[in-house]
Amino acid sequence: MRYAHEVDKVRAAEAALLARLPEGTLMQRAAAGLAAVCASLLPRVYGADVVLLVGGGDNGGDALYAGERLARRGARVVAVPAGSRTHPAGLAALLAAGGRLGDAAEIDTADLVIDGLTGIGGGGALREPYAALARRANETPGLVVACDVPSGVDANSGRVEGEAVRADVTVTFGTHKPGLFIDPGAARCGVVELVDIGLGPELPDPDVTVTGPDDVDPPLPGPESDKYRRGVVGIVAGGEQFTGAAVLSTGGAVHGGAGMVRFVSVAPAVAVVRRRWPEAVTTVIEPGDAAGLAAAGRVQAWVVGPGLGTGDAAAALVAAALGTDVPVLVDADGLTVLARHRDLLPGRTAPTVLTPHAGELARLLDADRADIEARRLEHVRRAAAELRATVLLKGSTTLIAAAGRPVRVNPTGTSWLATAGTGDVLSGLIGALLAGGMAALDAAAAGAYLHGMAARLAADGAPLAAGDVIGALPAAFRTLAGT
Numbered sequence: 001m002r003y004a005h006e007v008d009k010v011r012a013a014e015a016a017l018l019a020r021l022p023e024g025t026l027m028q029r030a031a032a033g034l035a036a037v038c039a040s041l042l043p044r045v046y047g048a049d050v051v052l053l054v055g056g057g058d059n060g061g062d063a064l065y066a067g068e069r070l071a072r073r074g075a076r077v078v079a080v081p082a083g084s085r086t087h088p089a090g091l092a093a094l095l096a097a098g099g100r101l102g103d104a105a106e107i108d109t110a111d112l113v114i115d116g117l118t119g120i121g122g123g124g125a126l127r128e129p130y131a132a133l134a135r136r137a138n139e140t141p142g143l144v145v146a147c148d149v150p151s152g153v154d155a156n157s158g159r160v161e162g163e164a165v166r167a168d169v170t171v172t173f174g175t176h177k178p179g180l181f182i183d184p185g186a187a188r189c190g191v192v193e194l195v196d197i198g199l200g201p202e203l204p205d206p207d208v209t210v211t212g213p214d215d216v217d218p219p220l221p222g223p224e225s226d227k228y229r230r231g232v233v234g235i236v237a238g239g240e241q242f243t244g245a246a247v248l249s250t251g252g253a254v255h256g257g258a259g260m261v262r263f264v265s266v267a268p269a270v271a272v273v274r275r276r277w278p279e280a281v282t283t284v285i286e287p288g289d290a291a292g293l294a295a296a297g298r299v300q301a302w303v304v305g306p307g308l309g310t311g312d313a314a315a316a317l318v319a320a321a322l323g324t325d326v327p328v329l330v331d332a333d334g335l336t337v338l339a340r341h342r343d344l345l346p347g348r349t350a351p352t353v354l355t356p357h358a359g360e361l362a363r364l365l366d367a368d369r370a371d372i373e374a375r376r377l378e379h380v381r382r383a384a385a386e387l388r389a390t391v392l393l394k395g396s397t398t399l400i401a402a403a404g405r406p407v408r409v410n411p412t413g414t415s416w417l418a419t420a421g422t423g424d425v426l427s428g429l430i431g432a433l434l435a436g437g438m439a440a441l442d443a444a445a446a447g448a449y450l451h452g453m454a455a456r457l458a459a460d461g462a463p464l465a466a467g468d469v470i471g472a473l474p475a476a477f478r479t480l481a482g483t
């Protein structure tokens with residue numbers, strides 16, 4: 001599992017380590033790692049044209065010392081300073097090794113550009129001349145290697161406020177930074193290489209982890225399994241007019257490994273679901289008939305919300321599901337209802353999972369949607385703490401938070417997933433995993449991983465319909481080790 005630490009933790013760990021090491025040791029370790037990656041990317045180091053973009057801080061120092069190492073191996077290294085200050089010892093070392101100072105035009109013909117403008121000390125939109133250098137580097141045909149973090153990407157959040165370097169490779173030091181995993185920053189990093197500078201023993205628990213295939217461990221049937229032991233998921237979805245979401249959510253559950261799916265809704269939705277998913281056991285209720293949930297029979301988890309509507313009838317059903325003592329996932333219209341009835345959440349003892357997109361989370365938190373989009377990590381954490389739930393925030397990088405735990409980043413998403421109905425599939429899938437006995441955070445992370453993987457397999461470079469994601473779920477399960 002890959003993990004990341006926020007800047008204040010990195011700085012504290014560095015300070016603890018620095019206190020025990022001779023001055024400059026860490027920067028030399030970083031520069032050595034950076035130079036080694038650069039050398040491995042060049043067909044020949046000798047005679048290669050290397051340009052260093054050098055900001056006013058230690059990120060620039062790393063670039064200068066890496067340049068020194070490449071110059072000693074025969075590269076033609078040019079430093080282009082951006083700040084009013086240039087790391088003096090690093091510059092002296094580069095010049096002593098045969099490097100020189102140059103100007104921005106040399107970026108255009110470089111074989112390789114090292115971006116040492118800003119690292120973990122960067123903040124806000126890049127100012128000039130940093131921004132102009134980043135823009136020019138993004139236009140060069142040569143390779144661009146970012147030092148620690150692509151300049152212009154906020155290391156903690158992945159936020160990009162203005163110009164930002166678009167790297168082919170990012171060489172990061174000591175530990176990953178969350179912004180390398182979260183879009184839009186993640187999309188600027190290219191391949192991320194981690195250089196060990198000895199920080200490990202000083203680092204606390206990570207702030208963020210990235211789900212890997214080994215972390216996805218859905219319950220598998222054994223010889224003792226029967227449909228009840230494998231978990232029964234109840235789905236409360238659809239209405240008089242809208243039935244598509246109910247079909248998709250049920251499909252996600254049927255192919256998500258549930259032992260049985262109970263579907264509860266008004267007659268038109270039940271009719272459509274029965275036709276598409278004869279596997280589901282259905283119960284017809286009158287609109288808003290909360291007692292119908294109990295009458296449907298025992299379940300190990302409820303999914304409530306897709307296509308449910310947002311009126312009083314829907315609110316009664318959301319309240320009924322949240323009133324049970326089993327895990328409940330609330331999605332879509334259910335979240336809109338919840339934004340008006342936040343009193344339904346406190347007092348639950350069983351886990352609650354909420355799966356909003358940014359707009360739904362904005363309503364839940366009384367926040368601005370654009371602000372949520374810009375600071376997704378911060379808001380998903382805040383939502384988990386305030387709503388006392390596991391919160392899965394959908395988006396180009398899906399984030400999953402539970403209070404006191406590292407935020408999980410899902411790596412399998414694809415932009416083809418941004419199409420109507422895919423969220424309904426996800427709700428049923430996670431519901432099935434909850435019913436199978438997975439803990440809320442694990443179920444949400446596993447669901448996001450499998451859902452993204454299914455979408456990738458189904459899309460294969462072409463537009464995708466939500467139903468295709470259901471069809472590809474078996475293939476997605478098969479990609480996991482041990483299944």
Ligand SMILES: NC(=O)C1=CN([C@@H]2O[C@H](COP(=O)(O)OP(=O)(O)OC[C@H]3O[C@@H](n4cnc5c(N)ncnc54)[C@H](OP(=O)(O)O)[C@@H]3O)[C@@H](O)[C@H]2O)[C@@H](O)CC1
Pocket residue numbers: 014015018026027028030055056057058059060062083117118119120121122123124125126127128130147148149173197
């Ligand atoms: N600490 C360690 O032991 C180790 C640290 N290491 C390395 O140090 C890096 C951290 O170095 P750091 O703290 O000097 O900050 P850094 O990223 O160079 O940025 C500061 C400079 O950026 C500038 N700047 C900021 N925002 C800007 C903007 N929007 N637009 C334009 N300019 C902006 C800012 O300008 P100022 O605000 O001062 O005008 C200042 O000049 C870290 O990422 C890693 O690479 C490794 O060697 C391992 C050991």
Ligand SMILES: [K+]
Pocket residue numbers: 059115116117118119146147148149150151
């Ligand atoms: K950088």
